[in-house]
Amino acid sequence: KQEVTQIPAALSVPEGENLVLNCSFTDSAIYNLQWFRQDPGKGLTSLLLIQSSQREQTSGRLNASLDKSSGRSTLYIAASQPGDSATYLCAVRAGNTGKLIFGQGTTLQVKP
Amino acid sequence: DGGITQSPKYLFRKEGQNVTLSCEQNLNHDAMYWYRQDPGQGLRLIYYSQIVNDFQKGDIAEGYSVSREKKESFPLTVTSAQKNPTAFYLCASFGGDVWYEQFFGPGTRLTVL
Numbered sequence: 001k002q003e004v005t006q007i008p009a010a011l012s013v014p015e016g017e018n019l020v021l022n023c024s025f026t027d028s029a030i031y032n033l034q035w036f037r038q039d040p041g042k043g044l045t046s047l048l049l050i051q052s053s054q055r056e057q058t059s060g061r062l063n064a065s066l067d068k069s070s071g072r073s074t075l076y077i078a079a080s081q082p083g084d085s086a087t088y089l090c091a092v093r094a095g096n097t098g099k100l101i102f103g104q105g106t107t108l109q110v111k112p
Numbered sequence: 113d114g115g116i117t118q119s120p121k122y123l124f125r126k127e128g129q130n131v132t133l134s135c136e137q138n139l140n141h142d143a144m145y146w147y148r149q150d151p152g153q154g155l156r157l158i159y160y161s162q163i164v165n166d167f168q169k170g171d172i173a174e175g176y177s178v179s180r181e182k183k184e185s186f187p188l189t190v191t192s193a194q195k196n197p198t199a200f201y202l203c204a205s206f207g208g209d210v211w212y213e214q215f216f217g218p219g220t221r222l223t224v225l
Contacts, residue, residue, distance in 0.1 A: 098145070102147075
């Protein structure tokens with residue numbers, strides 16, 4: 001059974017710092033991995049989608065990597081800003097039904 | 113604008129009541145999903161539908177029911193059999209190819225009084 005784990009559960013950093021969020025999964029047979037952002041009381045906003053054949057994806061200050069063989073993905077945020085404060089969730093798609101298996105999320109606070 | 117809408121934003125349920133959460137999408141997606149999120153936890157799949165008039169149970173389907181009569185709509189009913197329904201409910205849709213990304217609605221927060 002696929003399990004997804006995110007470490008740390010919470011992170012607090014000063015503004016301007018570069019940071020890395022971690023996501024691990026137990027079964028390497030995935031179609032893709034998706035990183036989401038969730039603001040308090042809101043839905044999920046897709047940040048990056050990495051296909052199983054890809055090693056990384058970039059969007060602005062965000063860079064996500066995928067190492068399928070070791071069951072790991074990282075989300076790198078450059079030059080963090082207070083507006084980056086949110087919960088970040090990773091999810092893997094392991095079958096052809098399209099359903100996602102989620103980690104518990106990392107809650108990020110960027111202090112001015 | 114294409115997207116997913118959920119209503120209501122907040123919902124209160126008395127003990128023993130059934131309540132229905134609405135989810136509508138205009139993305140022309142075949143597949144739709146209902147997830148439940150509890151505080152400090154990730155999302156867990158309740159039900160999903162890959163095509164009209166067909167749906168499948170997810171990991172935590174007990175106490176919930178769904179219908180898929182139209183491609184655009186996938187309502188979720190929380191029945192009185194669901195013993196701990198207080199949670200944040202998220203609806204999602206998916207374009208049909210496993211390489212595509214999944215899109216989420218804004219959510220409905222259900223509270224039992």
